[in-house]
Amino acid sequence: MKAKYAVFLVVAGLMAALQAFAHHSFAAEFDVNKPVSLKGVVTKIEWTNPHVYFYIDVTDDKGNVVNWGFEGGNPGQLLRNGWKHDSLKVGDHVNVEGFAAKDGSHLVGTRLVTLADGRRVLGGAGAPGDDSNAGYASKDQ
Numbered sequence: 001m002k003a004k005y006a007v008f009l010v011v012a013g014l015m016a017a018l019q020a021f022a023h024h025s026f027a028a029e030f031d032v033n034k035p036v037s038l039k040g041v042v043t044k045i046e047w048t049n050p051h052v053y054f055y056i057d058v059t060d061d062k063g064n065v066v067n068w069g070f071e072g073g074n075p076g077q078l079l080r081n082g083w084k085h086d087s088l089k090v091g092d093h094v095n096v097e098g099f100a101a102k103d104g105s106h107l108v109g110t111r112l113v114t115l116a117d118g119r120r121v122l123g124g125a126g127a128p129g130d131d132s133n134a135g136y137a138s139k140d141q
Helices: 002-022 074-082
Strands: 032-044 055-059 065-071 092-099 105-112 121-122
Touching: 032 074, 032 105, 065 074
Parallel strands: 065 105
Antiparallel strands: 032 055, 032 092, 055 065, 092 105, 105 121
């Protein structure tokens, strides 16, 4: 019985270590020297752990529509920052500030979102200027 318990503990420990290893830091994926500010229409929301993702269609200067993805904090963190499960809805017009992905993809580490109702909420992705990781709640600005 003790051997089974020991094996269980080893396996559980390895699984926890793998999850911690797989999680990335903000600086590993996003470039703080490439700030972006985009306006568009929400097309999809994924309210899941470990990060909330949402997507917006952005029209560029030539009239082309590009779908951008935005990585936010985890759902609990966003709730503490003033988000609600229905803060974003497909079809909403939003403004998003953040930092572009290092790999050049259309992915942004979210710093601040201006919602359709005009509220501004922190993105919680660990971006510079986003104090939500320090436990500060966002304020309506």
